[in-house]
Amino acid sequence: MADLPRRLIAEALGTALLLAVVIGSGVMGERLAGGNAAIALLANTLATVGGLYVLIEVFGPLSGSHFNPAVSLVMVVRGVLPRSNLVPYIVVQLVGAMLGAWLVHLMFDMKVFELAAKVRSGTGQWIAEGVATFGLILVILRAPAARVAAMVAAYIGAAYWFTASTSFANPAAAFGRMFSDSFAGIAPASVPGFVVAEIAGAMMALWLHGRLEKSAVAATSSSGDPVSVNVVKEERHG
Amino acid sequence: MADLPRRLIAEALGTALLLAVVIGSGVMGERLAGGNAAIALLANTLATVGGLYVLIEVFGPLSGSHFNPAVSLVMVVRGVLPRSNLVPYIVVQLVGAMLGAWLVHLMFDMKVFELAAKVRSGTGQWIAEGVATFGLILVILRAPAARVAAMVAAYIGAAYWFTASTSFANPAAAFGRMFSDSFAGIAPASVPGFVVAEIAGAMMALWLHGRLEKSAVAATSSSGDPVSVNVVKEERHG
Amino acid sequence: MADLPRRLIAEALGTALLLAVVIGSGVMGERLAGGNAAIALLANTLATVGGLYVLIEVFGPLSGSHFNPAVSLVMVVRGVLPRSNLVPYIVVQLVGAMLGAWLVHLMFDMKVFELAAKVRSGTGQWIAEGVATFGLILVILRAPAARVAAMVAAYIGAAYWFTASTSFANPAAAFGRMFSDSFAGIAPASVPGFVVAEIAGAMMALWLHGRLEKSAVAATSSSGDPVSVNVVKEERHG
Amino acid sequence: MADLPRRLIAEALGTALLLAVVIGSGVMGERLAGGNAAIALLANTLATVGGLYVLIEVFGPLSGSHFNPAVSLVMVVRGVLPRSNLVPYIVVQLVGAMLGAWLVHLMFDMKVFELAAKVRSGTGQWIAEGVATFGLILVILRAPAARVAAMVAAYIGAAYWFTASTSFANPAAAFGRMFSDSFAGIAPASVPGFVVAEIAGAMMALWLHGRLEKSAVAATSSSGDPVSVNVVKEERHG
Numbered sequence: 001m002a003d004l005p006r007r008l009i010a011e012a013l014g015t016a017l018l019l020a021v022v023i024g025s026g027v028m029g030e031r032l033a034g035g036n037a038a039i040a041l042l043a044n045t046l047a048t049v050g051g052l053y054v055l056i057e058v059f060g061p062l063s064g065s066h067f068n069p070a071v072s073l074v075m076v077v078r079g080v081l082p083r084s085n086l087v088p089y090i091v092v093q094l095v096g097a098m099l100g101a102w103l104v105h106l107m108f109d110m111k112v113f114e115l116a117a118k119v120r121s122g123t124g125q126w127i128a129e130g131v132a133t134f135g136l137i138l139v140i141l142r143a144p145a146a147r148v149a150a151m152v153a154a155y156i157g158a159a160y161w162f163t164a165s166t167s168f169a170n171p172a173a174a175f176g177r178m179f180s181d182s183f184a185g186i187a188p189a190s191v192p193g194f195v196v197a198e199i200a201g202a203m204m205a206l207w208l209h210g211r212l213e214k215s216a217v218a219a220t221s222s223s224g225d226p227v228s229v230n231v232v233k234e235e236r237h238g
Numbered sequence: 239m240a241d242l243p244r245r246l247i248a249e250a251l252g253t254a255l256l257l258a259v260v261i262g263s264g265v266m267g268e269r270l271a272g273g274n275a276a277i278a279l280l281a282n283t284l285a286t287v288g289g290l291y292v293l294i295e296v297f298g299p300l301s302g303s304h305f306n307p308a309v310s311l312v313m314v315v316r317g318v319l320p321r322s323n324l325v326p327y328i329v330v331q332l333v334g335a336m337l338g339a340w341l342v343h344l345m346f347d348m349k350v351f352e353l354a355a356k357v358r359s360g361t362g363q364w365i366a367e368g369v370a371t372f373g374l375i376l377v378i379l380r381a382p383a384a385r386v387a388a389m390v391a392a393y394i395g396a397a398y399w400f401t402a403s404t405s406f407a408n409p410a411a412a413f414g415r416m417f418s419d420s421f422a423g424i425a426p427a428s429v430p431g432f433v434v435a436e437i438a439g440a441m442m443a444l445w446l447h448g449r450l451e452k453s454a455v456a457a458t459s460s461s462g463d464p465v466s467v468n469v470v471k472e473e474r475h476g
Numbered sequence: 477m478a479d480l481p482r483r484l485i486a487e488a489l490g491t492a493l494l495l496a497v498v499i500g501s502g503v504m505g506e507r508l509a510g511g512n513a514a515i516a517l518l519a520n521t522l523a524t525v526g527g528l529y530v531l532i533e534v535f536g537p538l539s540g541s542h543f544n545p546a547v548s549l550v551m552v553v554r555g556v557l558p559r560s561n562l563v564p565y566i567v568v569q570l571v572g573a574m575l576g577a578w579l580v581h582l583m584f585d586m587k588v589f590e591l592a593a594k595v596r597s598g599t600g601q602w603i604a605e606g607v608a609t610f611g612l613i614l615v616i617l618r619a620p621a622a623r624v625a626a627m628v629a630a631y632i633g634a635a636y637w638f639t640a641s642t643s644f645a646n647p648a649a650a651f652g653r654m655f656s657d658s659f660a661g662i663a664p665a666s667v668p669g670f671v672v673a674e675i676a677g678a679m680m681a682l683w684l685h686g687r688l689e690k691s692a693v694a695a696t697s698s699s700g701d702p703v704s705v706n707v708v709k710e711e712r713h714g
Numbered sequence: 715m716a717d718l719p720r721r722l723i724a725e726a727l728g729t730a731l732l733l734a735v736v737i738g739s740g741v742m743g744e745r746l747a748g749g750n751a752a753i754a755l756l757a758n759t760l761a762t763v764g765g766l767y768v769l770i771e772v773f774g775p776l777s778g779s780h781f782n783p784a785v786s787l788v789m790v791v792r793g794v795l796p797r798s799n800l801v802p803y804i805v806v807q808l809v810g811a812m813l814g815a816w817l818v819h820l821m822f823d824m825k826v827f828e829l830a831a832k833v834r835s836g837t838g839q840w841i842a843e844g845v846a847t848f849g850l851i852l853v854i855l856r857a858p859a860a861r862v863a864a865m866v867a868a869y870i871g872a873a874y875w876f877t878a879s880t881s882f883a884n885p886a887a888a889f890g891r892m893f894s895d896s897f898a899g900i901a902p903a904s905v906p907g908f909v910v911a912e913i914a915g916a917m918m919a920l921w922l923h924g925r926l927e928k929s930a931v932a933a934t935s936s937s938g939d940p941v942s943v944n945v946v947k948e949e950r951h952g
Contacts, residue, residue, distance in 0.1 A: 006926060009926070021872050022876075025876045032750075033752035036270075036277070037270040039753060039756070040752065041281070043875050046760075049288070050872035051873075054865050054869045057856075057857065058856045058865075103841075103845065106837075106838065106841050107845065107877060107878040109836070109837075122347070123344075131341065138296060139292055142295075143295065144295075154287075155292045158284075160285075161263035161281050162263045162285050162289065163345060211244070212240070274508075274512070276508035276509040279519070280515070280518065280519060283519075284522075365583050373493065381533065385533065393530045396501070396522075396527035399519050399523035400499075402500075402583040402584045450478070513746040514747040518760070521760065525764070598823070599820075600821050603820050607817065607821065611731065619771065630768050634760075634762070634763075637735075637739035637760070638739045638742065640738075640822045688720060688776060
């Protein structure tokens with residue numbers, strides 16, 4: 001990994017571009033879809049899947065491509081990110097997310113500063129955010145390194161549709177979307193509920209992963225190499 | 239592979255999340271699509287493809303990621319899954335499928351318990367389910383281990399559209415969808431016909447695979463080409 | 477590769493399933509799309525891309541996954557397929573294609589035997605089929621073996637939209653689609669024009685590939701880089 | 715790499731096919747979408763993603779698959795492309811782009827020569843083109859060689875939606891689209907603004923990449939991890 005200043009540039013830029021993709025494709029989708037919200041969300045989904053895959057690959061070797069305070073928190077708990085890096089990571093993710101929203105407004109000739117009016121609240125929405133973030137963290141923790149970008153992107157694409165909240169699954173995303181009164185926006189008053197649900201979902205995934213890992217470790221401890229383990233493990237079924 | 243309790247957790251959770259993806263994206267698609275069923279099914283398809291790919295990768299090293307009694311049955315016949323595991327696998331798959339439907343209802347503020355009214359019946363539908371499951375099992379048996387998740391996901395994405403039944407191809411999916419009176423639902427009275435057709439399709443794939451395999455083994459022994467070697471390795475499971 | 481009878485089963489079954497995917501997803505798309513042909517073609521495209529990718533992977537180690545007389549012809553010219561196999565390959569491809577159409581009719585409760593009424597003719601359509609097949613053969617000849625399935629599927633997905641003929645690019649597909657009076661159908665009188673254009677496009681790709689290859693070989697002998705080596709290995713087939 | 719004449723054939727043919735994909739799928743999308751521009755752009759996006767992925771893979775070993783004067787310029791600055799090749803590369807890219815537009819017109823029975831009337835201008839559009847090309851060049855410079863085709867294709871798919879200009883990100887694409895008065899067209903008077911913005915975005919990406927690279931090199935010398943090694947190897951071009 002790079003030195004801290006450059007890692008923070010990577011996190012800031014990556015989160016800004018991620019929010020630009022999420023919010024910008026929502027604006028474009030809504031403008032062109034003639035009132036059919038499913039078509040707008042399909043466009044929003046495809047852009048997010050493609051953009052997320054690329055951004056994770058592009059910035060991964062520098063900063064780990066978190067773009068998400070819940071992920072950074074989990075990485076601190078797992079010992080992957082030094083504890084002292086947590087606050088700087090979160091700060092640049094939040095700032096980057098806000099700048100991403102503003103970049104969209106500049107491109108689409110909208111007012112740069114605005115706040116979203118769209119209320120996203122209620123038990124169903126909070127359960128959805130908890131489920132969405134639970135799934136995201138589980139995918140990140142269990143994905144082989146070479147496939148994490150593709151798996152996270154595919155997961156978020158599915159979660160845009162199967163969770164009732166369209167799966168923010170990211171406190172920085174909730175923060176950034178607050179600054180755009182468009183398709184992907186969220187009213188400031190709805191953000192705290194989303195963030196709490198997201199952290200709760202992330203913690204549940206951490207706990208479950210710890211439980212599942214134990215058995216995997218036991219099974220792997222005799223062979224060693226990560227790729228063959230799969231094959232070897234399968235052989236043992238026979 | 240993990241010990242049995244953890245494998246059962248993986249099968250239960252994986253099947254629950256798979257059904258949540260299938261049913262939830264159907265609910266979201268239908269709500270947003272303004273009456274255009276093709277757009278709803280496109281959304282349903284993309285979510286299922288992404289979700290299925292990720293779930294197979296995430297839980298494969300633990301339980302083999304069956305999420306499907308027809309797959310577990312085939313794996314017992316092939317000697318990959320111990321015969322004594324078959325009933326526990328199927329029980330947690332069915333329970334997980336039902337819980338997945340209920341999770342969707344919680345997220346989308348629907349009544350938790352309900353039964354589907356959508357009749358799916360008739361010769362065309364049964365042939366379709368037979369074809370769908372035949373194809374699924376053939377793909378699973380012939381896919382190289384590293385590509386099985388992507389190939390199964392791509393196959394199901396195609397089968398949602400080319401089979402008249404939108405390709406359940408999974409008795410646990412038929413069971414779980416029975417509990418949701420929404421886009422992806424199936425009336426309880428239609429479930430037995432689907433399950434019989436699915437098992438029949440699976441058995442035909444098993445039989446055909448046995449026939450095709452023989453030749454591959456014979457051919458490989460003289461050629462030694464790396465592609466066919468894969469097939470031979472799989473044979474050892476049997 | 478397998479012995480001839482099993483290779484012919486693979487070609488017949490693969491072509492039948494390919495046509496079932498192409499025609500079936502067209503039927504489903506047209507039924508659900510409420511008159512919007514772009515949505516029907518999007519569904520048709522996604523199903524074809526997923527299905528083609530999987531079928532090439534599944535049957536490749538057995539028969540080479542041609543499913544296409546133009547491809548088999550090219551492989552004979554390149555020395556990859558024995559000349560004596562050409563007629564049997566083409567016969568089972570044509571029979572399989574027809575059976576694929578009939579399977580769709582059984583699943584969708586349509587009359588089994590019918591002929592398409594949709595005229596596809598004129599200079600623009602023939603140029604389109606020539607371009608479509610030229611591109612397909614160039615992709616097949618230049619793709620690294622490990623990526624050929626993904627590349628062919630992605631190419632056909634693009635060609636469904638950028639060629640005016642929606643890219644049949646396959647005489648067996650033209651033959652099979654003749655038997656279904658649905659979204660993907662083609663009137664029998666239009667088939668010969670398509671087949672001639674396809675063969676012409678394939679021959680142009682063969683010629684161009686020979687020209688491009690020469691330079692690659694010359695360049696590789698001095699550089700030894702692993703990417704070009706691939707090309708050299710393929711040359712040995714010729 | 716091949717000798718210069720064959721590399722120029724590859725660049726000309728690749729750029730022609732790329733523009734045929736971009737413009738042709740726009741024509742088809744607009745014809746079929748019944749006035750819903752979002753559906754037309756979805757089709758345009760999917761065709762472009764598939765086509766771009768395949769074209770980069772197919773011609774990469776010959777010419778590097780630039781298809782884009784901004785990319786060729788960056789490669790000259792990085793020392794990957796000899797300075798003397800820059801003008802020939804750009805000339806064949808421009809000619810190829812124009813021929814690609816004309817090929818579409820032949821296939822779709824349109825007048826071969828025409829100029830687009832669609833004005834694409836203003837600060838928002840120029841910022842969008844700068845952002846689009848900045849992202850494209852950053853992806854190209856940072857992608858591992860084995861994934862560059864998939865990453866570029868996924869990036870452009872996202873950028874079609876998140877940038878207000880639908881992301882031309884390529885002076886040759888702007889030039890070629892000028893010759894088609896259809897969905898993907900751009901009025902000749904709007905081309906210079908786009909080209910300036912694209913070059914500016916490319917230069918910013920070059921500068922940023924240089925800054926980020928330094929740290930990666932420093933970090934790698936102590937860690938030796940295979941992901942960062944890639945970055946180091948690329949540095950040698952510079």
